[in-house]
Amino acid sequence: MSGPNSEYDPVEVTPLQAEHVAAARDEAIAAIAAAADLEALKQVRIAHTGDRSPLALANREIGALPPQARKEAGQRIGQARGAVNQALAARQEVLEAEHEERMLVEETVDVTLPTDRRRRGGRHPITLQSELIADIFVAMGWEIAEGPVVEAEWLNFDALNLGPDHPARTMQDTFWTEPAERHVVLRTQTSPVQARTMLTRTPPIYVACPGRVFRTDEYDATHSPMFHQVEGLVVDEGITMAHLKGSLDHLASQLFGAGIDTRFRPSYFPFTEPSAEVDVRCFVCRGVDADSCRTCRGEGWIEWGGCGVVNPRVLVACGVDPERYSGFAFGMGIDRSFMFRHNLEDLRPLFEGDVRFSAAFGTEI
Amino acid sequence: MLAPKSWILEHVDVPEGTSTDELTARLTLTGLKLEAIESAGADISGPLVVGRVLTKEPEPQKNGKTINWCTVDVGDANGTGEPQGIVCGAHNFEPGDLVVVVLPGGVLPGGFEISARKTYGHVSAGMICSARELGLGEDHDGIIVLPADAGEPGQDVRGILGLDEEVIELEVNPDRAYALSIRGIAREVAVSVPGATGFRDPALRDTPPADDQGHPVRLEDTTGCPVFVARTVSGFDPTAPTPDFIAQRITAAGMRPISLAVDVTNYVMLETGRPIHGYDADKVQGAIVVRRASEGEQLTTLDGTRRTLTAEDLVVCDDSGPIGLGGVMGGESTEISATTTRVLVESAHWDAVSMFRTGRRHKITSEAGKRNERGVDPTICEAAADRVVELLTTYGGASAEPGVTVVGEAPAMPTVTMALDLPARVSGLPIEPATTVAYLEAVGCTVSVDGETLTATPPPWRPDVTDPYDLVEEVVRLVGYDTIPSVLPAAPGGRGLTRAQQLRRRIGRTLAGAGWVEVVDFPFVGEADLDALGLEADDPRRTVLRLSNPLSSEAPAMTTTLLPALLRTAGRNVGLGASSVAVFETATVTLPRSSEAAPILPVDRRPTDAELDALVKALPDQPLHLGLVAAGEADPAGWWGPGRPVEWSDAVDAVRAVADALGLELDVRPATLAPWHPGRCAELRLGDALVGHAGELHPRVCTTFGLPARSVAAEVDLDVLIQHAVHLRPAPTFSTFPAAKEDVALVVEESVEAAAVEAALREGAGELLESIRLFDVYRSEQLGEGRKSLAFALRFRAPDRTLTDEDTTAAREAAVALAAERTGAVQRA
Numbered sequence A: 001m002s003g004p005n006s007e008y009d010p011v012e013v014t015p016l017q018a019e020h021v022a023a024a025r026d027e028a029i030a031a032i033a034a035a036a037d038l039e040a041l042k043q044v045r046i047a048h049t050g051d052r053s054p055l056a057l058a059n060r061e062i063g064a065l066p067p068q069a070r071k072e073a074g075q076r077i078g079q080a081r082g083a084v085n086q087a088l089a090a091r092q093e094v095l096e097a098e099h100e101e102r103m104l105v106e107e108t109v110d111v112t113l114p115t116d117r118r119r120r121g122g123r124h125p126i127t128l129q130s131e132l133i134a135d136i137f138v139a140m141g142w143e144i145a146e147g148p149v150v151e152a153e154w155l156n157f158d159a160l161n162l163g164p165d166h167p168a169r170t171m172q173d174t175f176w177t178e179p180a181e182r183h184v185v186l187r188t189q190t191s192p193v194q195a196r197t198m199l200t201r202t203p204p205i206y207v208a209c210p211g212r213v214f215r216t217d218e219y220d221a222t223h224s225p226m227f228h229q230v231e232g233l234v235v236d237e238g239i240t241m242a243h244l245k246g247s248l249d250h251l252a253s254q255l256f257g258a259g260i261d262t263r264f265r266p267s268y269f270p271f272t273e274p275s276a277e278v279d280v281r282c283f284v285c286r287g288v289d290a291d292s293c294r295t296c297r298g299e300g301w302i303e304w305g306g307c308g309v310v311n312p313r314v315l316v317a318c319g320v321d322p323e324r325y326s327g328f329a330f331g332m333g334i335d336r337s338f339m340f341r342h343n344l345e346d347l348r349p350l351f352e353g354d355v356r357f358s359a360a361f362g363t364e365i
Numbered sequence B: 001m002l003a004p005k006s007w008i009l010e011h012v013d014v015p016e017g018t019s020t021d022e023l024t025a026r027l028t029l030t031g032l033k034l035e036a037i038e039s040a041g042a043d044i045s046g047p048l049v050v051g052r053v054l055t056k057e058p059e060p061q062k063n064g065k066t067i068n069w070c071t072v073d074v075g076d077a078n079g080t081g082e083p084q085g086i087v088c089g090a091h092n093f094e095p096g097d098l099v100v101v102v103l104p105g106g107v108l109p110g111g112f113e114i115s116a117r118k119t120y121g122h123v124s125a126g127m128i129c130s131a132r133e134l135g136l137g138e139d140h141d142g143i144i145v146l147p148a149d150a151g152e153p154g155q156d157v158r159g160i161l162g163l164d165e166e167v168i169e170l171e172v173n174p175d176r177a178y179a180l181s182i183r184g185i186a187r188e189v190a191v192s193v194p195g196a197t198g199f200r201d202p203a204l205r206d207t208p209p210a211d212d213q214g215h216p217v218r219l220e221d222t223t224g225c226p227v228f229v230a231r232t233v234s235g236f237d238p239t240a241p242t243p244d245f246i247a248q249r250i251t252a253a254g255m256r257p258i259s260l261a262v263d264v265t266n267y268v269m270l271e272t273g274r275p276i277h278g279y280d281a282d283k284v285q286g287a288i289v290v291r292r293a294s295e296g297e298q299l300t301t302l303d304g305t306r307r308t309l310t311a312e313d314l315v316v317c318d319d320s321g322p323i324g325l326g327g328v329m330g331g332e333s334t335e336i337s338a339t340t341t342r343v344l345v346e347s348a349h350w351d352a353v354s355m356f357r358t359g360r361r362h363k364i365t366s367e368a369g370k371r372n373e374r375g376v377d378p379t380i381c382e383a384a385a386d387r388v389v390e391l392l393t394t395y396g397g398a399s400a401e402p403g404v405t406v407v408g409e410a411p412a413m414p415t416v417t418m419a420l421d422l423p424a425r426v427s428g429l430p431i432e433p434a435t436t437v438a439y440l441e442a443v444g445c446t447v448s449v450d451g452e453t454l455t456a457t458p459p460p461w462r463p464d465v466t467d468p469y470d471l472v473e474e475v476v477r478l479v480g481y482d483t484i485p486s487v488l489p490a491a492p493g494g495r496g497l498t499r500a501q502q503l504r505r506r507i508g509r510t511l512a513g514a515g516w517v518e519v520v521d522f523p524f525v526g527e528a529d530l531d532a533l534g535l536e537a538d539d540p541r542r543t544v545l546r547l548s549n550p551l552s553s554e555a556p557a558m559t560t561t562l563l564p565a566l567l568r569t570a571g572r573n574v575g576l577g578a579s580s581v582a583v584f585e586t587a588t589v590t591l592p593r594s595s596e597a598a599p600i601l602p603v604d605r606r607p608t609d610a611e612l613d614a615l616v617k618a619l620p621d622q623p624l625h626l627g628l629v630a631a632g633e634a635d636p637a638g639w640w641g642p643g644r645p646v647e648w649s650d651a652v653d654a655v656r657a658v659a660d661a662l663g664l665e666l667d668v669r670p671a672t673l674a675p676w677h678p679g680r681c682a683e684l685r686l687g688d689a690l691v692g693h694a695g696e697l698h699p700r701v702c703t704t705f706g707l708p709a710r711s712v713a714a715e716v717d718l719d720v721l722i723q724h725a726v727h728l729r730p731a732p733t734f735s736t737f738p739a740a741k742e743d744v745a746l747v748v749e750e751s752v753e754a755a756a757v758e759a760a761l762r763e764g765a766g767e768l769l770e771s772i773r774l775f776d777v778y779r780s781e782q783l784g785e786g787r788k789s790l791a792f793a794l795r796f797r798a799p800d801r802t803l804t805d806e807d808t809t810a811a812r813e814a815a816v817a818l819a820a821e822r823t824g825a826v827q828r829a
């Protein structure tokens, strides 16, 4: 702390002379300008604004001056220090900017390096296809029904108008569980879910049933002992084949693209009467110049599934009044739909668990 | 059904210019789907013409063979009109004969290109063809010699040989057995092709009246065999060749010509749909009797198989016993042979269910059986037999014996009644009553209408038409399925996916997001698989539901665990070179629980709830499981540094992540269970409910499945998780006062579980504790053998104030004190 000092000779103090102050200021500003980096600037700051700096020392002398001179000298020193601080701040900003720019350049990385530090997962494409189909039905206000794969023979066959001597039973080569007298099978179709739905609910019924089904087919490029089906069932008042056509056309357009519709051909299923095969319009060639089309093999149409009006015998066995209600049902292969939708000719990759296969589809299809 | 087009058009007229494509397109739309159109001559191209042999010079060769150097008149077909010089190795012809010549530039089946070439010292400009070379079957003896009036030299020969015949292959559904015949297909053409007229029924013919002079026949089971017609021809020439048109047509239909007698029965079966059996009449001893077999009775069928019959099989017998499995296959003892001169023709109607059962029981599939088990017109037995007699007399030199045996009568068709507007109501099409009546009559029904009710008697070839809806199908298919409008039905407001369905999707996404890949495996398992897991003898997972007819004897049962298939899948991926495998599957497993049978319930009414309950209770438990297996790297090595191998905690954490996605926190306890490492297996629970297990696999299991050491697995019951899933989670509130952090390191015996120490700390710290996290496990000599240090980071926060140092210290000390009391933990200096 400096202040009036009795021993001090109250004469003009040299460091406070204007030219000295100006010189100290100019010297400081020159040093600031000369500072090449932030470290140098720090030294300059200590040298020219620190406690031992000329201007700081000069400032100490102010107290010794008479009031008038003190005021003038104070202003002089203050202006000089202001100019120095301003120069320092400006230089600081410039050097910081330079420093940052240099740092950023130095920190450049090769952003093309691999970044896969975590495994990528994926869901099975058949799961995804099933969910996509379920979503289409849910969007129509339908519900998704489910049932067990190990099923009662009565629900898989008899309730569906497939009595024990029905020739169509041999069309579905069935896995039987031991002993056969227990009448328990691996379901050959998801239709028992339809029967279960009718047995446990009252119409209106609008359900789709996706799931695994089993047939004793040897495993090859186009057959598998296990595959996936989706069936639909509607039971309501006044249901007609036109509603069946409308539902399948909608499913086809949602799954394969706008404008893709279906074609019915008379067929035979014990569960339905009248029955029809459903072909879906080829979504690749749309039937135009089909001859060279690999997807539909020149047909313009792709066999997709079966459908029909629920046989009143089935309604009776499942406790639905056939005088009041009518219904329709349909079924198609999910694997098969996936295969032609995604151009897969051999179904075996679906069941062989090569992680590269599922991973290729990620979590959406 | 393979049907030569010319044969169909013998029985119906289609408008001039109707192409095969148009014809089959209509058949497809009305229910007989086109499978393929094949033409015998499709793989023959270029000039194939009639030639007249002008000269034939035999020239013996050094190799002992004799060739014929011929000149052949091929008209203008060779462009010059000059005779064509051709070398021919066959000898079954003479100058003046008409033969089949393929000229240079032609291509025969098998891509065999014909050119003029030098051979045996001549330039042979073409080839005289045999039947085999044209793909027309086996040669009888050398080249084809055409009838003298077959055509003019130079004329294209395809039409003459039937090489331009188109064979239409149609898919016939089980309900349309009548279309397994030319008769049925021609009728179908008549009703479905616009403008088709003049259906000529091959089974409509004048037949001689029945008398009692024919071979005696007695029917003991008129349900199984309601009609039996027997005719006999004698003086049959067993060496008479089958006429070309019959051989060509049955070949085109996919059957093999054998001998005239056999070929004729097959021809008539194809023509009328009625299977016929021919016996060597001289080998039949006494009267024919049709009855059910006695249990254990023996019969050697035509295929040489000795069969043991059951009381359900229908047999045709003579004095010697069974001589045929009625309607399914004839017997060896009365088989027509190369010496047969008397043929007994059987044309009988058989009960379809019986045929189906017998065919299935004896594993016999035949063209006859296929028709008999689907249902044949019972009214044409006499006509079919008469047609066979006609052909045998015409082409086999035989004469019909006078007797005509007709026993029994065709069962009457049931009448079907339906509301007149039913076709319109079912189809959604405006179908007029007149249309309904017209189409039903077109398919052969006898129809009457009374007010709003229609009564129809189906024709005898349509045993499948029994219900009103069957009539509807007949009407609607002929109106045209392609005219049905497309109307989206309005479902009532739906509930969307069930919660369980949503949660299953969430589980799949959670795992996929965490780097796991979903796979789908077959659910079949074998004992060796369960052994490979190292399951104890009494492990409940060894109680499997077995299949009666598994595809593989190695996997004859439904699996109780997803792990064998997943381990194999993981091993296969490792084998394919994957350095990191993490697979999961969600699927039901099958856990047997009952030995009761699932009853076969009635179908003429809804079963009672008790009946349905019995049905459902007889089924095994089928919980939805999640299985997962990981091997190799958990995180890969890279430019960033070393990777991290999979370890037990990855499996536990994957299940924890799934539980977390459902709002659940699992209790983890040590457990010992195959196939896991006994010291590295966690049992996962939700309170009292067991969820499953996770951890490192037993080293032997890794070796068995070709997996690297320290591979991990988990299997949990998703149904349990989903049942417990938190539905409505309350919104949390957070204090905004500052947190205070305290770390404590506690030394405990090695056997003390981290979770127990953490639980004690948590409880002891009281409600100021916001979170606790174990961040280090440390062992050292200094700590001493069998001891470990657990370091926890505690975070405290109060809802209403900034905590003081005193608050935090007190809470920490209370926590440590309780941990010390419960677990013997000592705070590390």
Ligand SMILES: [Zn+2]
Pocket: A282, A283, A284, A285, A286, A287, A290, A293, A294, A295, A296, A297, A298, A299, A300, A301
């Ligand atoms: Zn196409």
